Amino acid sequence: MPLSATPFKTRRGLLLNDAPTSPAERTLEKRRIRKHQVLDCIRRHGPVARTEIARILSFNLPSVSNLVDELVTDGLAVEDEAKKTPLGRRPIPVSLNNNAACVMGVDVGKSFTIGLLMNLGGTILGRQESSTPQGMSQDEQGEWVARFSRELLESQSDTIPPLAGVGIGLPGVLHRPDRVNSLLAPEAEVVRRLVEEVVGVPVLVENDARMMAHGVLWFKRSQEWKTFAVLNLGVGLGMGMVINRDVYTGAAGNAGEIGHLPLGDPGLPCYCGAEGCLENIASGVGLERMAREAGLKLDGQLPNARELAVMAREGNEEALKIWAHFAEGLARGIGVIISLFNPQAVIITGRIGQSADLFLEQVKAQLPRYSLAPMAVDTQLLVSELRENAGPLGTCACVMQHIFSASHIPIESIV
Secondary structure (H helix, E strand, O other): OOOOOOOOOEOOOOOOOOOOOOHHHHHHHHHHHHHHHHHHHHHHHOOEEHHHHHHHHOOOHHHHHHHHHHHHHOOOEEEOOOOEEOOEEOOOEEEEOHHHOEEEEEEEOOOEEEEEEEEOOOOEEEEEEEEOOOOOOHHHHHHHHHHHHHHHHHHHOOOOOOEEEEEEEEOOOOEEEOOOOEEEOHHHHHHHHHHHHHHOOOEEEEEHHHHHHHHHHHHOHHHHOOOEEEEEEOOOEEEEEEEOOEEEOOOOOOOOOHHHOOOOOOOOEOOOOOEOOHHHOOOHHHHHHHHHHOOOOEOOEOOOHHHHHHHHHOOOHHHHHHHHHHHHHHHHHHHHHHHHHOOOEEEEEOHHHHHHHHOHHHHHHHHHHHOOHHHHHHOEEEEOOOHHHHHHHHHHHHHHHHHHOOOOOOHHHOO
């Protein structure tokens, strides 16, 4: 049944507009971009003086001073107390007001859904996890995600800052190309619309693996890397690709479906309609399929991926063989990534990453078989420190990017 909007505290207008239409809107948005560049500089370097901001951004000082004054008036930045020195009072430093607003991220997995609330400084303010219902229609999925989002907000409504935006990660192909650009697929558009009706702020919907790439790019060690891949190892297998510090989406927004490369066992049918897809080996679905074919049982039931990992650690030979085949399939897929993109790193996320002790070293050992050895040696392969929070952190990061960065805005839309 339809969900009514709940009067949460909101702060609309923080996300930069990626499609201004009129000349007046483009002029306004160009100034807002400069203002948010200053805000991002404060976020990265604060507490920082106006003169230092001008130097870092190569903006003139009067312009920076005006923009900082506006940010302070808006409550997005705060002035710290100037320190006295023998030479007089130093310039007044400015810091980000972390609690000027918050964002929400929801990662809707095939088995589990996790939501996070986070302030502008990256502090987690609330977390919620639930099993994802199976067999939902488009409308039922949209209503369920909207209800989940409302429950998370209601659980923290008395303590969190105003909500600025929501990011939602969904599995699968979410975009449909038209003659000009990319449109959300109907199932994704239903989720976006129903959640936006409930929360009252902009909602961004993207593929879950690409959301995880946003998370690694925003929160973790990506300062070391400009080009890297993020693999989402869960029920299925997906990839988010970062090239020159931008998340690559492809022409229609669907890049990264590595699970459907024909690198699996020949002739094995996939739900997508093709045969021999990698996802039928290197994923949770693949592990359970191999366990079923091997006749493995745990307390009379087919073991899931987590239980299969326990069996392997206890020395079950069939379980160990399954994980070895999983590792070989994953090595094939990563070998293709290395050969095509020459990334500095491949980062494994998702719940199956918790069982990396059973496959990571095997994958590393086999990579020279499936890619040029020098390229394989030069590519770091590691498990993300973000663990099961990689998805919701990524959805939060996507909203943060739309607040602090203009990288998502096509240059032709503002000139």
